[in-house]
Amino acid sequence: MIRSFFWLMVTLLLTALVFAAISYQTAVTSPITKDNAIIFEIKDNQSLSQVVQQLKQENIAVNRDWFKIIAYLNGQQEQLKSGEYLITPDLKLPELLALFVSGVSHQHSITFPEGWNFNQIKQTLKQQAAIRQTLDAVTLPELLRLLNCPYPDVEGLLFPDTYFFKKGDSDISIIKRAYIKMAEVLQQEWENRGDNLPIKTSYEALILASIIEKETAIPSERDLIAGVFSRRLDKKMKLQADPTVIYGLGRKYQGNIRKQDLLEDSAYNTYRHKGLTPTPIAMPGRAAIHAALHPAQGDSLYFVANGHRRHVFSNSLESHNKAVNRYQK
Template sequence: MFKKSFKYGLAVLGSCGLALTLWLVIYMIRPLPMVSETIGLQIPAGASVRGIADQLVSAGVLKEPYSFLAVVKLTGSGSRLQAGDYALNAPLQVLGLIDVLKHGTFDQLKLQLTEGKTFSDFRQKLAQMPGIRHETQHLSDSELMELVSGEAKPPEGWFFPDTYFIDKQSSDTEMYKRAYQKMTQYLSAAWETRQSGLPYKTPYEALIMASIVEKETGVEVERPQIAGVFVNRLRLGMRLQTDPTVIYGMGSRYRGNITRRDLLTDTAFNTYTRSGLPPTPIALPGLASIQAALHPANTKALYFVANGQGRHVFTSTLQDHNKAVRAYQLKKH
């Protein structure tokens, strides 16, 4: 009886091994189920093979990590996967993916996209970048957005500020797609965990608010407070009255300062003359500003003024705000 059971067990193991081998072969020759044509991936130094696999799942390159891990182990590639910033292009098979990850990013070009800059700044910087193929210079902003996102929408705010590495002779289209995809991923994830009761109907409205927060302060701990003030104003139907929106609406007319006349000159972006949010973002916000817009501070403040030392004074009444303005002006003059 024992001999029969043992022989049956061996037969089952043999058939399972054959099925597993066949499954791995099929997995290795099929294109990976990438969620988009180009996916950016940044692997930090010291990342484990499992950590890399989980990143690939989060980025939309893989549906699950275990098949990838099995192939890595089978090919003995685990110790050869390298940190770096990658642009993965479909169609891509798992062996091709492993080969890409084994070569790192040592001979790549670097692009620094800074928080608070505009899409126009980004486009100009990328157009002047040597070593890549410039395929989009003849496109209007709307045409470029249709190419990148499939929709001819305003481009401002839709590109995530970060440090990017790009292979030499890659196209500028690839760079735009990576920055756009990164922003949509971060914005979507942040929107899902947003604070309840916020006065935004869509993630895009939150992106607009994040861009205003980004331009109002470079001090990270102040961003939730700034957002809290503007959220309070929206809830009360008060105008935002924020200078960066006026400056953005001025465009090339802005020469470094704004006057009372500028504040009273109506544009689509002038939040002194118009209620609610401006029609589009006014800059490229970073993750901290996005989080602040979606998790504003619980505050009663409705006003703030720069204190001349890189920070702001927050107040809840117009009377206190005017006192703060006078105090700052006295110090300044």
Template sequence: MSEAPRRRRGLGVLFALFVVSALAAGALAAWGYARYQAFVDGPLSGVEAGDSVFVEAGDSFPRVLEKLRQAGIRDGHALEWRLLARRLGAAGRLQVGEYAMEPGISASELLVRMRDGKVIHHRFTIVEGWNIRELRAALARAEPLLQASSEMDDAALMEALDRPGVHPEGRFLPETYLYTRGDSDLDLLRRAGEALDRALEAAWEARAPDLPLQSAEEALILASIVEKETGVPAERGRIAGVFVRRLRAGMRLQTDPTVIYGIGSAYDGNIRRRDLLTDTPYNTYTRDGLPPTPIAMPGTEALRAATRPEPGDSLYFVAIGDGSGRHVFTRTYAEHSAAVREYLRRYRDRHGASSQ
């Protein structure tokens, strides 16, 4: 065979090998691309309801990927995760926080959440009328809130909140607060304290003229009493009106919640005549004027009621006794005495003579 045909035949073999190699490479690339797209858009395996991942300050991308592996996610090679993160602009931009991983989430959706900081928000509600003991007990049970104040007494707590020497009662506004994993109880209390300051300032600025209150602090104390006495929200203004008129007339407030607060942790759920006669700084049966501090956490509506009470002429109120939380408001002591007798009758009818 001549040299030319031999050369042409060799070139043909080379061309065939090139075509086969190109086809193989193309097939491999197509397979790799299909695999990558399935990883990018498909649901991550190993994810169960309630799963989450926590990105901490200083976590590198390999560390975050390791946490995903520990959470049970085996999808994707490290290179695929890096390529996807770069494509989404998430490389080096993962934000600190806790991220939900519900079944069906894709790698793209998860990285976008981390890039945009769409973290899980937890809720904590301060209930209107709670005292500081109840608030701190509820904070201690809150998860995943970090417990930074568990070893602090009330004085140390307020110092940690940059309010040294301030009594903690009534200083935190009742509402629902959102927080994220990594936040502490001090973080939440700091926000609640600032919210109370704003609400109190607004209420005091909008106060009615000629209130027998000398300061916003006194308004806060009165609001806490109104909060504890109110069983029906619509009555806050009327109850505040009774106390304001009593203060104007120089009458003692004679309100049971202040007596109970003075008893403290020894209170067993019953208030007795001897309790009304035992003098404490909080006993408004034995002392004139307002107690020295708030007795509970008043909400925004109680603050508004204390600073803008409803007008009227009633000086007394007592529970109706039907379990509704409503009160009977009266002008004279004789009317009040009759209302008390009716309350006792209703109470006996509801609870029976054996409970007396």
């Protein structure tokens, strides 16, 4: 009788072990989800049990018992880190646990295109729900101090690029990265600048580059337009650049430059004032900065849009007026 009971217990134990082994194998080898990728967020100070309960609530098909057992066996029950995590369809339980322990959070992205101004950047930052909004509470002088910026405005000082960030990163932290990147690019280009330029500082180069950026998106034209502006600066001629007028008008600009707009007494009206504008008017890309520091040689002093996204360049006012009559009237 005793022997029969013993073998019954052994059989039950072995059966339980077999089922446990099958359960474990299934738990650790089965994909967590067969659907699309999922963003899962662990909040600050969440316990292992709370995370497991949240996995259940969000219908993430992970064996919650084995998840907890493996975490305890590995001593990881208190090592789960807060953040957003990308759970891909092929991820398995051990990989999920390792992901939560690693703290490698899901990365969001935001793009600042060439030619944007600071107001456009601020609006785009506000539209990102994952970004912690702090910029509205900071004045321009305070922002300049935070950036350790020696210039009167942040306009043009952020590098156009795609920036990655984690949920909860602040808008100012992204601005700082863009500011540092622009400083690096500008310094590199300035150190390799051409000779006999009419601009004397890297900030002046940035201002000129921003005007070039707004004048054309055609790569082959950048150095040609830089050449026109450089010669006009050399000759003490007004730049007469429409984008500077538009920038100076701000919200008053209605889509077309009117004759009265050209008479506007703005520091950014290069039809009235000689030299560069007080600050950049937009974010120039590296190519525009390079063009400002390597203007094309030649004699052209004028250009006009030909209606096909390109420009016609002229050496004389007479030729320019003919081009204007042909393409603009």
